[in-house]
Amino acid sequence: MLRKFLMNYFEKMPQYTRFFASEMVLAQNPSTDNKVLLNSYRDLGIIHLLSISGLHVSLYVLGITWLGTVIKRTEEEVTILCVTFLVIEILLSNFQAGFVRASLSYFWGVFFKRKKIMVSSGDKLGIVVLTHLLFNPLLFLSSGAILSYLLVFGLEISKDFKKIRQNFALNLLITPILLHNFYRINFLTVIYNFLIVPIFNFILLPLTFIVIFLFWCLPAIVMLSEPIFKGLADLTNFIADKQLGLVTFGQINWLQTIFLLVVTVFLIILPKHKIQKLKLRSIIVGAYVSIFCLIHFPLKGQISFIDVGQGDSILITTPLHRKTYLIDTGGKLNFGKKKSEPQLNRITIPFLYAQGIDHLDGVFFKSSGCRSYW
Incomplete structure (x- = not known):
């Protein structure tokens, strides 16, 4: 009921304010x-x-703790309030894996502190994983859950690294998962994070929650928030449109993913042995280059019939110096009044990205009425 109420509440907000409010809550x-x-x-x-x-868990706990200090509540009362708030937010977020993980980590931290049990951060992470799996055995079928836990694991094994080196290590660690699920990678991600994360943390996030809390009694606040949200969204879109550092690598299979993950973990955790690290770096670079060449310079051509639901879509590629041709892109299904995203965006383009294709040498339409373009 509360989730439905908030969905309706956010629907009254302008586009970009609604976007960030829905995502954050x-x-x-x-x-x-x-x-x-x-x-x-x-x-x-x-x-x-x-x-x-x-x-978000850290910010929530910090905010509640600050409020408890101001109104002079005991530590136990503040802890109960934090736990209650996090449980409610878990329900509101529809058990979003990253938030559940962080909340479980806080819950176990409170438990160990009260029982005066000394537990290392690595052991606590293991307990959190087991607890999460107990409630959701299918947890790691979700790419979001895999990335969330992999990042925390990466932080744990690289905690002695300097900040920049750690960022590079974390990005290298999650790259196989990103390529398996999303097919594209941006080599300038570390730079973009340094540029955009401070803006997000110190402007977007606080402003989002201020608007959420005040909109019901002061709707005019969106007159202030919406231009800021829109300006930052336009800036993000502008930078992304340049596609600097963005590479359409293609999809790697699970065996390749696991192999790259294992080698990357060994590269991070191995002691400072230059020869071993050099070998591992060579293996990683060689593996990525080999996989890239196999995807982008295939030994065989192929004809793929893409399941777009309505209509036909056929991809034809040639071997080696690959040429790519697409016959039709599929129609757009609209049942009832609900708007639906074109199959071109939902099916065809992701399929092309999975093949490592970011441009087409030719597109052929069987009817003049088709209005889909690549």
């Missing part, structure tokens, strides 16, 4: 109006900012 954004902005965050490698997780 409900971990969802069903509107297709902001698809471009979501893709921009993904292309820049900063989509994690829109995923409520450890950062």
